[in-house]
Amino acid sequence: MFSHEPTRNPLIINRRRLMGFLAGAVATGIVTKSEALAYLQDSSAKTGVTAEEWNPETIKALAGTREVDTEADLHALVPETTEGTIQYWNVGPTEPDPQITKDLYQEFQDTFARYYPNITLENQNVGYNDMLDKIRTAAAGGAAPDVAKMPILWGVEFAARGDTSEVTLEEFGWTAEQFWPGALKSVTWDGKLYGVPTNNETMAFIWNKQIFADAGLDPESPPTTWADVVAYSNQIKQETGKNGYGMVAKVNAGNTPFRFMPVMWAYGGSALDEAVDEPTYETTMINSPEGIAALQTYYDMYVRDGSVPTSALTNTQTENQDLFIAGEIAMMISHPSEYVAMQGRAAGATGADKERADQIVANMAYGLIPEGPVRRAVVFGGSNAHIMSDAAHGAPVNRDAARALVAMLTGPEWSLKNNWTDSNPANLVGFETKWMKQRLEEIAFLEVTTAMLPYGIPFPVVPESPEVMNIIVPEMLQNALTETMTVEEAANDAADRINALIASR
Amino acid sequence: MAIAEAPALAVRRAPVAVPARETLGRRITRHWADYLYVLPALLVMLVVIGYPLVYTVWLSFHATPPRTGEWVFNGTQNYQDILSGPRFWRITMNTIYWTVGSTLFAFILGFGAALALHNPFRGRGVVRALLLIPWVVSAVAAAYVWRWILHSDYGLVSGMLRSWGVIDRPLVLLDSKSYVMPTLIAVNVWKEFPFVMVMLTAGLQTVPEGLLRAARIDGASTWDQFWHVTVPHLKGVILITTLLLFVGNLNSFTLVWLMTGGGPANASQLWITEIYNIAFRSLQYGMASAFSVILFIIMLALGYFYVKALTMNAPRREG
Numbered sequence: 001m002f003s004h005e006p007t008r009n010p011l012i013i014n015r016r017r018l019m020g021f022l023a024g025a026v027a028t029g030i031v032t033k034s035e036a037l038a039y040l041q042d043s044s045a046k047t048g049v050t051a052e053e054w055n056p057e058t059i060k061a062l063a064g065t066r067e068v069d070t071e072a073d074l075h076a077l078v079p080e081t082t083e084g085t086i087q088y089w090n091v092g093p094t095e096p097d098p099q100i101t102k103d104l105y106q107e108f109q110d111t112f113a114r115y116y117p118n119i120t121l122e123n124q125n126v127g128y129n130d131m132l133d134k135i136r137t138a139a140a141g142g143a144a145p146d147v148a149k150m151p152i153l154w155g156v157e158f159a160a161r162g163d164t165s166e167v168t169l170e171e172f173g174w175t176a177e178q179f180w181p182g183a184l185k186s187v188t189w190d191g192k193l194y195g196v197p198t199n200n201e202t203m204a205f206i207w208n209k210q211i212f213a214d215a216g217l218d219p220e221s222p223p224t225t226w227a228d229v230v231a232y233s234n235q236i237k238q239e240t241g242k243n244g245y246g247m248v249a250k251v252n253a254g255n256t257p258f259r260f261m262p263v264m265w266a267y268g269g270s271a272l273d274e275a276v277d278e279p280t281y282e283t284t285m286i287n288s289p290e291g292i293a294a295l296q297t298y299y300d301m302y303v304r305d306g307s308v309p310t311s312a313l314t315n316t317q318t319e320n321q322d323l324f325i326a327g328e329i330a331m332m333i334s335h336p337s338e339y340v341a342m343q344g345r346a347a348g349a350t351g352a353d354k355e356r357a358d359q360i361v362a363n364m365a366y367g368l369i370p371e372g373p374v375r376r377a378v379v380f381g382g383s384n385a386h387i388m389s390d391a392a393h394g395a396p397v398n399r400d401a402a403r404a405l406v407a408m409l410t411g412p413e414w415s416l417k418n419n420w421t422d423s424n425p426a427n428l429v430g431f432e433t434k435w436m437k438q439r440l441e442e443i444a445f446l447e448v449t450t451a452m453l454p455y456g457i458p459f460p461v462v463p464e465s466p467e468v469m470n471i472i473v474p475e476m477l478q479n480a481l482t483e484t485m486t487v488e489e490a491a492n493d494a495a496d497r498i499n500a501l502i503a504s505r
Numbered sequence: 506m507a508i509a510e511a512p513a514l515a516v517r518r519a520p521v522a523v524p525a526r527e528t529l530g531r532r533i534t535r536h537w538a539d540y541l542y543v544l545p546a547l548l549v550m551l552v553v554i555g556y557p558l559v560y561t562v563w564l565s566f567h568a569t570p571p572r573t574g575e576w577v578f579n580g581t582q583n584y585q586d587i588l589s590g591p592r593f594w595r596i597t598m599n600t601i602y603w604t605v606g607s608t609l610f611a612f613i614l615g616f617g618a619a620l621a622l623h624n625p626f627r628g629r630g631v632v633r634a635l636l637l638i639p640w641v642v643s644a645v646a647a648a649y650v651w652r653w654i655l656h657s658d659y660g661l662v663s664g665m666l667r668s669w670g671v672i673d674r675p676l677v678l679l680d681s682k683s684y685v686m687p688t689l690i691a692v693n694v695w696k697e698f699p700f701v702m703v704m705l706t707a708g709l710q711t712v713p714e715g716l717l718r719a720a721r722i723d724g725a726s727t728w729d730q731f732w733h734v735t736v737p738h739l740k741g742v743i744l745i746t747t748l749l750l751f752v753g754n755l756n757s758f759t760l761v762w763l764m765t766g767g768g769p770a771n772a773s774q775l776w777i778t779e780i781y782n783i784a785f786r787s788l789q790y791g792m793a794s795a796f797s798v799i800l801f802i803i804m805l806a807l808g809y810f811y812v813k814a815l816t817m818n819a820p821r822r823e824g
Contacts (some may be wrong), residue, residue: 122530133785151681161574243658252786311657313769323658343748384576410558419552463572467787503573 010136045181045277047380051454055477056447066429068415071115077173077407083118084398086405087145089135091383092125096318098340104417112408119401128254129316129358132466136467139163142394146402149198149409152186152253152382157463159189163392167194172407174427182458184366189461196410197426202260202452203333207372210363211330215239222331222367226263226437229331229370230300230307236330245301246332247308255317257459258379259333260298260477265457266372267294271468271498274460275377281462282500282502284390285493286476287318287374287488290374295480302481313387313478321345325357336446337422339364344500366445369452384424385402385409424450463499472497549734556799565795571788583795592771592779599686600776603761604754606690607697610791614694615701620704620731623709627774633653640699648763655679679765682772689773693760697753708742709735741814759817776800 044050052058093101109123124145125338132154138144138285139158150158159166169175179197187195215236223229233244244448248255257271265275269291272281285291290441295505301308309315309323317376321338323329332338342364367471387402408414415425417433421443430436440446459465476494485493533540560591565583567576622633639647654661655678663676678688712735720730736743759779761767767774767782774782776796784793 022731136785136788163574250766252766252782274646309658310675310677310680313656314652314765319656326659328658412818467571471786475770478768482770482772484682503585504570 007122025057032035047453047456047458048180049182049380049453049456051408054450056163056451059431059436059447059450060440062431062436063440064432064434066412066432068412068429068433070408070411073173074115074404076093076348078116078400078404080116082116082400082404084085084401085122086147086398086401087122088147088405089124089126089145090147091128091151092123092129092150094127094345094353096321096341098337098344098421100340101337104420108408108414108418111414112405115408116401116404117383120500121405129252133381139388139392142391143389144392146393146396146397147385147387147405148411149385150382152183152197152200152380152384153254153459153465153469155195155384155386156189156387156461157466158392159192159194160463163305163389164194165387165389165397166194167196167387167406169194169196170408171403172196173184178428179426182456183382184456186382186461187354187386192314195384195386196406198383198409198415199423200380200386200426200453200456201335201419201423202378202380202449202456203335203369204378204449205223205331205453206324206334206338206368207365207367208324208327208329208360209329209365210359211236211242215330219363219365222365222400222478224369226266226294226297226370226447227233227370230297230305231309231437233301233331234305237305242252242327243309243323243329244307244331246315246323246329247298247301247310247312248315248317249298249302249321249474249481250314250496251474251478252317253316253469253474254470256474256477258381259317260294260473261379261457262333262369262377263372264294265377266370267291267297267307267374268372268374269294269471272460272462273320273459275375278462281460284495284498284502287475287491290492292488294372295491298477299480299487302357303483313481325360327360333369335422336366336443336449339366340421341445365498367449368448376455377457378452378455380396380453380458382423424453443445467501470499513777534660561644561794561801563796564791567794568791569772569783569788569792576791579791584669584799587792587796587799593769595620595772596644596776596779599772599774600755601691602686603757603773603775604751606686607693607720607754607757608747608750612701613744614698615746616705618698618702619705619709622706627647631731636702637699638702639696643695647692647696647762648760651760651765652679655688655692679770682769685765685769685773689764690759692764693754696760697750701750704742704746707741713737716724744814745811747808748814752807752811755800755804755807 024079028438038475065297093105099101101206105125109121112119112121113476122145128151131150135144135148135158135501139161144163145403146212155164169178173381174196174409180200183197183200184193187193187197205222207222211462212219212232216234216239217232217235223232226482229245236242236244248259250256261271264286267290268275268285269288270276273279273283274281275285302312309320311319315330317334320332320334321341324332325342342357342361346354346361349357369376371377385406387397387399387406390396407420410427411424411431412429414428416439419425420439425431425436459469472494476490480487481492482491527535542705556557564576566578566580568582569576569577609711618636622629622636655663656682657663657675657677660676662678663672666676667671667674678684716734717730720734725733757775758775758781761773762777762778762781765773766783767778777800779798780793
């Protein structure tokens with residue numbers, strides 16, 4: 001059916017052919033122009049990632065076309081003899097992560113030490129759910145590190161409070177053309193740059209073909225719309241007794257908004273107005289009819305159909321991994337690294353468990369995230385590197401050493417290697433390197449998540465974003481799913497809280 | 506003259522001068538060396554406890570918008586917002602439920618264990634050591650293990666009950682608004698009852714065996730011996746133990762935060778987890794400080810009773 005591969009097979013529809021078909025359909029009146037546009041609507045206006053420039057074919061063509069010499073580039077910027085100590089906090093690999101991720105993480109530190117033997121790098125790997133609290137507290141107490149690599153959602157609040165230093169791309173040897181506009185937007189506050197993007201990614205839709213077949217669904221055809229997801233999830237539950245969709249609805253867990261907001265945006269709602277082409281972040285659309293419809297899909301799956309894990313209210317994606325590898329859920333949203341993670345889990349299993357795990361890995365498939373009535377959407381995610389301010393650090397930051405570290409983190413080689421299995425280099429030159437070519441060969445399904453990039457929508461670039469996404473949105477979900485409130489009441493409650501936040505600015 | 510016939514000598518006592526009440530200043534001066542010895546500890550307490558306390562109270566009268574990071578004096582607005590919000594009273598009920606429930610059941614279970622282990626039997630030492638395990642396990646490890654055991658979809662408890670045919674659907678505890686608090690209290694009781702057991706075991710050693718024997722001779726039943734001899738003797742220990750438990754549970758954060766995060770839908774949200782949310786998720790340091798001050802006042806009142814209980818029967822030291 002729908003494919004992202006270049007092909008001569010007339011039965012395979014790719015985006016180019018689809019556009020041609022739709023153009024003809026509009027001309028002959030089969031579909032209206034708005035229907036056609038809605039079907040194709042991507043978010044390139046917000047991120048600068050257009051499907052024409054960034055699709056599996058173009059990415060494959062770019063890979064391996066440029067040589068980079070990271071060591072020489074760095075030493076031209078910051079001399080090898082630079083001295084000092086740098087504290088660097090980041091969300092690094094955890095135990096479930098693939099081994100290659102952990103190996104490259106260590107290799108980065110070893111390589112930095114080799115490039116700059118007189119700079120002591122004090123690296124601290126902080127868990128995703130702990131990092132924000134830790135760095136907030138540290139910054140408030142004048143104990144923040146020199147450099148912090150933070151997920152894309154977090155940096156703006158630190159910039160607003162003056163906890164990050166203003167930077168320019170030039171001081172790291174970069175130009176604006178080397179980054180997607182949406183990525184640069186996420187490190188811009190009040191017209192100034194306060195960080196440099198390290199990586200950007202989107203997620204994809206994953207399903208278990210065997211469970212699909214057992215439920216009487218076509219194993220090669222994932223759901224194309226969120227309404228399909230609800231229907232498939234219910235059919236899987238009815239026919240096999242297994243859960244359909246791996247819903248995540250825990251409060252204070254980043255996984256929750258990353259998986260719910262694509263649904264919200266697909267239906268035409270948004271937390272503030274981040275999904276419109278020119279967002280102002282001064283208003284909320286969470287309780288619009290479209291937003292309520294999005295919340296209704298979750299309600300239908302959890303309450304009406306009971307087709308998702310009961311533990312969704314306290315699950316993160318880590319728990320979903322356990323359920324998926326045990327064959328207890330059929331569908332979920334995640335990164336390409338999920339495939340590698342499943343392979344790792346299968347390798348560690350024994351006996352009958354191993355046989356089942358191997359079968360699940362063999363039946364894993366990736367596709368585009370389903371679309372809604374308005375658009376196909378996914379969170380434009382990633383991370384940024386920040387040099388913290390002297391006030392937040394509690395002492396003058398060693399600017400030269402910090403520049404060396406940030407330049408290495410955001411360079412083509414390490415913005416790619418540091419995100420080998422689950423993201424893309426924010427520095428677009430990374431796509432041209434030999435390592436990109438190697439990744440495309442080694443990592444299954446990477447091209448699918450890359451194909452989602454044009455549909456990426458960034459979270460609102462306002463300091464209130466973490467509270468909105470980590471507390472208000474998940475609590476709205478929990479209020480609806482536990483039937484503490486009706487769907488409409490939960491959405492209205494969330495809107496009231498967001499409006500109160502806006503009013504308190 | 507016989508001694509018995511000797512007139513009684515009038516014993517005249519010389520008038521005793523009532524000393525003037527000693528002032529605090531004079532007392533301090535007289536005991537200056539004692540105060541010098543405690544001065545370092547007092548200074549540390551002033552820095553570690555006193556300064557944060559004063560700072561928190563001061564901060565509680567300020568608004569701290571996350572956008573600017575600037576603190577704006579707003580009087581008692583934070584207190585008004587907290588006390589007038591429906592969320593506060595819902596969380597207060599949760600906190601009372603959690604604190605009273607955990608204290609009561611931990612006490613009953615701990616007392617029962619202490620009584621059971623009071624009389625010697627073969628293997629008593631081993632049983633006592635096993636019963637201490639929940640107390641020595643770290644709260645973080647306990648939270649994660651229990652979360653796995655009670656997981657709705659792949660938890661040990663749910664899985665076992667389903668495989669035995671006792672239930673045919675997953676046992677939903679931590680994801681249920683109705684069952685999440687009793688479940689968390691059960692885990693907390695498991696964690697805390699050994700503390701009660703230890704305290705009361707020590708107290709039981711002080712109950713005079715002679716009194717119990719006398720009561721038995723007088724025909725007192727086992728219950729009468731317990732209620733009229735043992736319990737009165739343990740009154741002080743019971744009071745201190747329950748007060749410590751109560752205060753500890755009121756402050757208890759780790760289990761609830763790690764197991765449910767206050768969910769689902771705030772059904773297990775406590776004062777302490779809400780303060781954490783307000784401070785470190787919403788970055789409303791002023792409001793979180795106000796909430797902390799309210800909690801502090803309540804703890805202060807409880808602490809007053811604790812100190813009074815501790816010094817209840819202690820002889821007053823004459824200087």
